[in-house]
Structures are given as C-alpha cells and as structure tokens.
Amino acid sequence: MTLETKKSVFVELGKFLSQFSEEQSVQKSDVLYNDIFFEDFKKLIHLSQSHNGWYTPEQVYFALQSWAAALTEENLNKWLSQYEADFAQNDSKEKTVALILAGNIPLVGFHDFLSVLITGNKALIKTSSNDQHLLPFLAKYLIAVDESLKDKITFVEGKLENFDTVIATGSNNTSRYFEYYFKDKPSIIRKNRNSAAILTGKETHEELEQLGEDIFRYFGLGCRNVSKLFVPKGYSFDAFFQAIFKYQDVIHYEKYANNYDYNKAVFLMSNFKLLDNGFLTLKEDSSYASPISSVFYEYYENLEELQKRLENDSEHIQCIVSEKLTTDSIAFGETQKPQLWDYADNVDTITFLLTTK
Structure with missing residues (x-):
C-alpha cells in the first residue's frame, strides 16, 4: 500500500x-x-x-x-x-x-x-x-x-x-x-499524566464554562482532563462555580455519584478543608492527580515562577489550559479535541516508528 x-x-x-x-x-x-x-x-x-x-x-x-x-x-x-x-x-x-x-x-x-x-x-x-x-x-x-x-x-x-x-x-x-x-x-x-489550568481571575463566564468541558468530559478519566487549577492568591471561586453549574447533571450518573460521595467522605474524615457545589469538590493540594469528582487547586503569587515550576514538572503534565500564559497553552474547552499532531506525552510516534530499526 x-x-x-x-x-x-x-x-x-x-x-x-x-x-x-x-x-x-x-x-x-x-x-x-x-x-x-x-x-x-x-x-x-x-x-x-x-x-x-x-x-x-x-x-x-x-x-x-x-x-x-x-x-x-x-x-x-x-x-x-x-x-x-x-x-x-x-x-x-x-x-x-x-x-x-x-x-x-x-x-x-x-x-x-x-x-x-x-x-x-x-x-x-x-x-x-x-x-x-x-x-x-x-x-x-x-x-x-x-x-x-x-x-x-x-x-x-x-x-x-x-x-x-x-x-x-x-x-x-x-x-x-x-x-x-x-x-x-x-x-x-x-x-x-494529568492536565492543569492556570486562572488569573479575569476569565469570562464563557471561558470558565468551557473549562468545565475540560474537567467533566469523559467524567474526568482522561489524561487530558483538567484535574488541577492554579489560581492567584485571594482568588474567589464564585464565578468558577457559577460557570460550571451547567454540568450539574453529571451527579445523576451513578458511577460518578458514587465516586463523589466516597471521595468527599474520605476528605472530610481526614479533616481536609473543601469547597463543594454538590457535584464537584475542590481541595487545596500540591498534587496534579485528583480523584474522580474532585479537582485540586493551588495558589500562586508570581506567574513567571509558576511557569518555571510547570516546565520542571513537564513529565507529569499532559496539557496546560490558559489564556496563552504558557507557550504551549491550550484554549479553554479544547483539551479533548487533540489534533493528529498532538502526541501523548509529547513523544512523536511517527518519527519513532519511521526511524527505529
């Protein structure tokens, strides 16, 4: 052929x-x-x-x-x-x-x-x-x-x-x-690998709504799903929760609801402070990999320092969602629409297959 x-x-x-x-x-x-x-x-x-x-x-x-x-x-x-x-x-x-x-x-x-x-x-x-x-x-x-x-x-x-x-x-x-x-x-x-989003507090309602797609598509099971948010000191999550409310029906799916109930209970029994809207919990945590129905968040004070951190952690990250805050940022709502030339783990499969003897 x-x-x-x-x-x-x-x-x-x-x-x-x-x-x-x-x-x-x-x-x-x-x-x-x-x-x-x-x-x-x-x-x-x-x-x-x-x-x-x-x-x-x-x-x-x-x-x-x-x-x-x-x-x-x-x-x-x-x-x-x-x-x-x-x-x-x-x-x-x-x-x-x-x-x-x-x-x-x-x-x-x-x-x-x-x-x-x-x-x-x-x-x-x-x-x-x-x-x-x-x-x-x-x-x-x-x-x-x-x-x-x-x-x-x-x-x-x-x-x-x-x-x-x-x-x-x-x-x-x-x-x-x-x-x-x-x-x-x-x-x-x-x-x-996991994916993260960088927020500045200046995002529009539409951008935050699209971020919900990055979080909830495939129930959050993919490596391209956003499981970690980086937000500036003093960030209010009110606008975020308002924007993702359109995804509330996810809680009516039994497997997701079971994970929500279980993971929330584990967090509460461990006396972790949570933000909760009834179908998603937010927990302050330095890890990238959050359990189903939960997203971790972390505060940052300096964007340049955060960018260096993300570069150092690149082996753990699949996608970064932001309004062009990094060189390889993906637009809000686009993580689950990769192009053919978007390689998993940034490893060029075609070059590997063509050049390996």
Missing part, C-alpha cells in the same frame, strides 16, 4: 464515523459498506455502557465525532507532510509493533493504531479489558475498505509474542513492569 492509499482508507473511516452523533445517526449515501456496518455499529455504541459503565452513549458519540473530525484528507496531509523526508528514507523492513492499550476513555489507543498502520507496519494489539469492542469493530471496517490490511492487524488476548517494537500505555506502576519486560525492545512506555 502506498501512503496515499493508506490515507484514503482512513479518510473513508472518518466518513463512516461522521454519521454517528448523539442527536441523530443518519446513513449517508456516499459512505462505503453502510449496508454491512451501519446498524451493527449503532447497536455497539449503545451496548458500550454494558461493556464499560463509564462508556455512556454521550461519551462514545463524542469520541467518534472527534475522530471523524480528525480523519479528513486535509488533516492527514497536514500531519504527515512534516515527515516526507522520513518516509522517503524509510528503508527498514516492515515491523510488527505490539500495542498495549489503555481503556480509560473510548478509543484512547486509536492514535497509536493509526500511527502504526500509516507508517506501513503491522499492529499486534492487546486491548484493555475496559475497551475490547470499539477498535476491533473499526478494524473490520478498515479491512472491508482495503483487504490488504487483514494481514496488518492482529488482536491478541494472551501473551504478546513475535514483535519488534512496543508502544505501551499504563499507570506509573505498570510502566515499571513494562520497562523491565520490554527492556530488550525499542519502546514507548507511557505513564500517568
């Missing part, structure tokens, strides 16, 4: 995914193989919550629409154009890349899957027990579009064997196991 052919296959997948939304899923006449896949995928979307209680239809639809928006010819060309020299010089043999995927949010491992196939390699995939159905279904669709992919995609349930390279995503604990187990293989090993 040429690179252009591979790109065209994923463009077709993007068109297929674009048909599915929370408001209404409607078949489009120009989408390939709808007669085979459309109705079955609709059923799978609504079954997802039975496979993983956090995968509500709303969250799954959001993930699908995000990938539909990403998988366009324009985006694929823009993403891959920066690697033209690497593709041209890539004379290494086809590699089998073992992918150990996370399952915290729907299709969280799709970018690695895409990167392996778009670079002409084989994907040997071990899905998370929390996300075993969506990616295999989309793989079947890709194979229907181009049958040559059948030999490029393998899902395994047991031990991973006969592979050349590894991309593994897990927790800080599992990463130590991965680093030991795969010490003799070229690898990308991803650990826990």
Whole structure:
C-alpha cells in the first residue's frame, strides 16, 4: 500500500464515523459498506455502557465525532507532510509493533493504531479489558475498505509474542513492569499524566464554562482532563462555580455519584478543608492527580515562577489550559479535541516508528 492509499482508507473511516452523533445517526449515501456496518455499529455504541459503565452513549458519540473530525484528507496531509523526508528514507523492513492499550476513555489507543498502520507496519494489539469492542469493530471496517490490511492487524488476548517494537500505555506502576519486560525492545512506555489550568481571575463566564468541558468530559478519566487549577492568591471561586453549574447533571450518573460521595467522605474524615457545589469538590493540594469528582487547586503569587515550576514538572503534565500564559497553552474547552499532531506525552510516534530499526 502506498501512503496515499493508506490515507484514503482512513479518510473513508472518518466518513463512516461522521454519521454517528448523539442527536441523530443518519446513513449517508456516499459512505462505503453502510449496508454491512451501519446498524451493527449503532447497536455497539449503545451496548458500550454494558461493556464499560463509564462508556455512556454521550461519551462514545463524542469520541467518534472527534475522530471523524480528525480523519479528513486535509488533516492527514497536514500531519504527515512534516515527515516526507522520513518516509522517503524509510528503508527498514516492515515491523510488527505490539500495542498495549489503555481503556480509560473510548478509543484512547486509536492514535497509536493509526500511527502504526500509516507508517506501513503491522499492529499486534492487546486491548484493555475496559475497551475490547470499539477498535476491533473499526478494524473490520478498515479491512472491508482495503483487504490488504487483514494481514496488518492482529488482536491478541494472551501473551504478546513475535514483535519488534512496543508502544505501551499504563499507570506509573505498570510502566515499571513494562520497562523491565520490554527492556530488550525499542519502546514507548507511557505513564500517568494529568492536565492543569492556570486562572488569573479575569476569565469570562464563557471561558470558565468551557473549562468545565475540560474537567467533566469523559467524567474526568482522561489524561487530558483538567484535574488541577492554579489560581492567584485571594482568588474567589464564585464565578468558577457559577460557570460550571451547567454540568450539574453529571451527579445523576451513578458511577460518578458514587465516586463523589466516597471521595468527599474520605476528605472530610481526614479533616481536609473543601469547597463543594454538590457535584464537584475542590481541595487545596500540591498534587496534579485528583480523584474522580474532585479537582485540586493551588495558589500562586508570581506567574513567571509558576511557569518555571510547570516546565520542571513537564513529565507529569499532559496539557496546560490558559489564556496563552504558557507557550504551549491550550484554549479553554479544547483539551479533548487533540489534533493528529498532538502526541501523548509529547513523544512523536511517527518519527519513532519511521526511524527505529
């Protein structure tokens, strides 16, 4: 397969995914193989919550629409154009890349899957027990579009064997196991990361409302979810709580409510001072990783000192949300809309796959 052919296959997948939304899923006449896949995928979307209680239809639809928006010819060309020299010089043999995927949010491992196939390699995939159905279904669709992919995609349930390279995503604990187990293989090993927002007190209601999207999307389970706020000394959270009130319905979801009740009780029993609006607790804490239904906050006195701190802590941070207060800031409400060229842990997967022998 040429690179252009591979790109065209994923463009077709993007068109297929674009048909599915929370408001209404409607078949489009120009989408390939709808007669085979459309109705079955609709059923799978609504079954997802039975496979993983956090995968509500709303969250799954959001993930699908995000990938539909990403998988366009324009985006694929823009993403891959920066690697033209690497593709041209890539004379290494086809590699089998073992992918150990996370399952915290729907299709969280799709970018690695895409990167392996778009670079002409084989994907040997071990899905998370929390996300075993969506990616295999989309793989079947890709194979229907181009049958040559059948030999490029393998899902395994047991031990991973006969592979050349590894991309593994897990927790800080599992990463130590991965680093030991795969010490003799070229690898990308991803650990826990969290995202933070810097507030100044000058944010508009709309910006704070959009920050709520960064906090509550996927119930806060993703590494791109904001779990830590940096606020100036004397900051009042009144405007923040007013703006995020639109997300109050999250407490009606049982799994989230259980976490809210449990984590709030733990904090109170430990005599921690909390700010609480009935569906989110705020706790002053220097850590980046807050539990579900809670966000940590920390006061700062000097922006330059905070920027240096964040640079020093970069290995723990996935995204920084602010009004352009850092060089790599993401706009409010945009953390869960990464582009194809936004790499997890800032590790360039395409360069790794094209240059590793």
